[in-house]
Amino acid sequence: MxxxxxxxxxxxxxxxxxxxxxxxxxxxxxxxxxxxxxxxxxxxxxxxxxxxxxxxxxxxxxxxxxxxxxxxxxxxxxxxxxxxxxxxxxxxxxxxxxxxxxxxxxxxxxxxxxxxxxxxxxxxxxxxxxxxxxxxxxxxxxxxxxxxxxxxxxxxxxxxxxxxxxxxxxxxxxxxxxxxxxxxxxxxxxxxxxxxxxxxxxxxxxxxxxxxxxxxxxxxxxxxxxxxxxxxxxxxxxxxxxxxxxxxxxxxxxxxxxxxxxxxxxxxxxxxxxxxxxxxxxxxxxxxxxxxxxxxxxxxxxxxxxxxxxxxxxxxxxxxxxxxxxxxxxxxxxxxxxxxxxxxxxxxxxxxxxxxxxxxxxxxxxxxxxxxxxxxxxxxRISLFKHMYHKGWDQFVPFVVTVVAILMTDLLKGVAFGVLISIFYLLRISMRNPFFYRIIEEKQQKQIRIKLAEEVTFLNKAAIQHMFNNIPAETNVVIDGSASKYIDPDVLEIIMNFKHNAYTKGIIVTLEEIKDTYVLPQLNTDIYTN
Known part of the structure; x- marks a missing residue:
């Protein structure tokens, strides 16, 4: 050796x-x-x-x-x-x-x-x-x-x-x-x-x-x-x-x-x-x-x-x-x-x-x-600005904010401003993508199947609650957690409350592969050699 x-x-x-x-x-x-x-x-x-x-x-x-x-x-x-x-x-x-x-x-x-x-x-x-x-x-x-x-x-x-x-x-x-x-x-x-x-x-x-x-x-x-x-x-x-x-x-x-x-x-x-x-x-x-x-x-x-x-x-x-x-x-x-x-x-x-x-x-x-x-x-170079623009607003806006902030303040403050804007876009994306669903109609009875994302955090609470509030009466709802490795306890509470109270609107809720508790996966620090 x-x-x-x-x-x-x-x-x-x-x-x-x-x-x-x-x-x-x-x-x-x-x-x-x-x-x-x-x-x-x-x-x-x-x-x-x-x-x-x-x-x-x-x-x-x-x-x-x-x-x-x-x-x-x-x-x-x-x-x-x-x-x-x-x-x-x-x-x-x-x-x-x-x-x-x-x-x-x-x-x-x-x-x-x-x-x-x-x-x-x-x-x-x-x-x-x-x-x-x-x-x-x-x-x-x-x-x-x-x-x-x-x-x-x-x-x-x-x-x-x-x-x-x-x-x-x-x-x-x-x-x-x-x-x-x-x-x-x-x-x-x-x-x-x-x-x-x-x-x-x-x-x-x-x-x-x-x-x-x-x-x-x-x-x-x-x-x-x-x-x-x-x-x-x-x-x-x-x-x-x-x-x-x-x-x-x-x-x-x-x-x-x-x-x-x-x-x-x-x-x-x-x-x-x-x-x-x-x-x-x-x-x-x-x-x-x-x-x-x-x-x-x-x-x-x-x-x-x-x-x-x-x-x-x-x-x-x-x-x-x-x-x-x-x-x-x-x-x-x-x-x-x-x-x-x-x-x-x-x-x-x-x-x-x-x-x-x-x-x-x-x-x-x-x-x-x-x-x-x-x-x-x-x-x-000008081509860099064009390249960042074509990558989308979530990339272009933090890029421009960082440039302007550094020129107006200093390196660390400018980077801090850019990171804050990037976090805003990250939170925005996270809040919009906790789930996807499809609507199936069978004998004039609507069924909505909601499949949760791999990780559902407390940042997704508002989006999920808003979706539940807008589900029409007399609907069968299936909430599928088969792809989820982690669901935040706050989100689990919202799901359970929705299931228990949905009958008042004639909504029948079925949970598939949703556990009572989830534990965050442990990070294996042994793989890092930096």
Whole structure:
């Protein structure tokens, strides 16, 4: 038995290094690395944490989490959905070192959640809601990346355009056009063209299109230097330039374990663990949907992997992390095949920080914006909306509600709205389908045969009671429970009351294979391996 297990493990290790997988994973990892780099820095900045903390989370998410994870395409790193929680928690706890302790504890909580198999909750998110989440993220990507693609300082929208009212709208648009960065526009258009047409060029498409976009972007940056359209500093990637090992090690911070008795630390840890776990489960479900091979990720194992990742990140000064759909989508679109693309991207983040920060800082943000714009379009393509519409209102309405709610609020609230609408449609269907019946006429005597569904719950009470109330007098009624594995006690009570009182209307009721009591079938938990 042990030999078989060791051979299986050896096979799993070998498959990650197969030439056909390496050809896909290595180039995809570079694309994910280039997309993740500015996101790690931006999320750290928005969270009120040191910039280096975002890079630590990206490195740990890539190397540690992917190593333990069972997902082949998911990419883990600092998440935009946690920025508000992190910003408020650092201020609430009083120091970043105390916050790091909360991150470590959050990781421990996730290990516990994985151990008790809480990851199975991810199987209960409706497909329409997951599709809506993907489409909303695609639209958010397009909206948020347009300023970078056009070379416009994002502060321009708040400081300049927001101040214009009424007749100032026209001048606002003129001012907007005047603030376009010519270099960014050129690079963006060229990059989008490359992303669309490069894969169709059979002989030269060995180099992945996103990587080609970055190479061309750096070349144009060098070409534009010294001209009137040269890139401004805020239009380029910016990572810390480290001079020497001592300067590198001085950037690490460590948790303050003396605060472990503080109740607010445990509250923050629990909040981070719950929100991060939910975002991870949603992302894993979404990534599995866009996986070309349609693999299914073990969700409980993913929670354990995330727990190890957050504990490691917190111990060395990093931000909390989740599985993130933007980087995961970029990984899928770049052709990633196994978890090695995520592990490589973590290694690239580390190596770039140590050895080539100056070269990385030459990449225009417009290149990355173009990659994300195309990724966003693929997630929110028009054909998806048409497809969901043709699936029926019970699928289309939760889908649209999820999209709109996420755009107006945030990821978790939007998904919650979508789930509520899906539950409404589920209850509606359940209430309408507890039974079917047919009417048979024999010698001017009507007979109604009612066959109950496989499971009849308390949600079906109203529909069944309404049917009983509308059965005409002088009718023979047969209630057939032969197909029912479970009938709720409340429904049984309604059936028995109807049988006992029906004679007052001349109705004769016959029960077939209806028991006095029903027990819910036990779920065999041994079959779950997640």
């Amino acid at each position: 042990k030999n078989n297990q060791s051979n299986a493990s050896l096979f799993d290790i070998k498959k990650y290094f197969l030439k056909k997988n390496l050809k896909r994973d290595l180039p995809a990892s570079i694309v994910v690395f280039l997309v993740a780099l500015p996101l790690c820095l931006g999320i750290a900045l928005a969270s009120g944490a040191p910039l280096f903390a975002g890079l630590i989370a990206g490195i740990v998410g890539g190397i540690v989490v992917a190593t333990f994870s069972g997902s082949q395409l998911s990419v883990t790193g600092p998440a935009a959905g946690l920025t508000v929680i992190v910003l408020g928690s650092i201020a609430q706890l009083g120091s970043y070192q105390v916050f790091l302790l909360a991150v470590v504890l959050a990781g421990f909580f996730q290990l516990v959640l994985g151990a008790i198999k809480a990851g199975t909750i991810g199987n209960y998110f409706p497909s329409s809601v997951i599709e809506g989440m993907l489409a909303a993220i695609g639209l958010m990507l397009i909206i948020k990346q347009l300023p970078y693609a056009l070379g416009i300082d994002t502060k321009f929208f708040t400081d300049e355009l927001a101040a214009k009212e009424g007749s100032g709208i026209l001048s606002s648009l003129t001012s907007l056009i005047e603030n376009f960065g010519p270099a960014s526009v050129i690079v963006s258009l060229l990059s989008i063209g490359l992303l669309i047409f490069w894969p169709k060029m059979k002989k030269i498409n060995v180099i992945p299109a996103p990587l080609m976009v970055v190479i061309v972007g750096v070349a144009l940056n060098i070409a534009f230097q010294g001209t009137s359209i040269a890139f401004a500093a805020n239009q380029l990637v910016s990572i810390p330039v480290i001079n020497g090992w001592n300067e590198f090690t001085s950037l690490f911070q460590f948790p303050d374990f003396s605060a472990i008795n503080r109740a607010d630390v445990w509250v923050v840890a629990g909040t981070i663990a719950i929100v991060a776990s939910l975002e991870t489960l949603l992302s894993i479900e979404a990534v599995d949907k866009i996986d070309p091979i349609k693999r299914v990720s073990p969700t409980n194992r993913e929670l354990i992997a995330q727990g190890f990742g957050n504990m490691t990140s917190g111990l060395i000064g990093g931000l909390p992390m989740t599985s993130v759909i933007v980087r995961s989508s970029a990984n899928v679109n770049a052709g990633g095949r196994t978890k090695m693309s995520s592990i490589y991207h973590g290694a690239w983040l580390l190596l770039s920080l140590l050895f080539i920060p100056t070269l990385i800082n030459m990449v225009p943000l417009a290149c990355l914006a173009a990659i994300l714009l195309v990724t966003g379009y693929k997630l929110a």
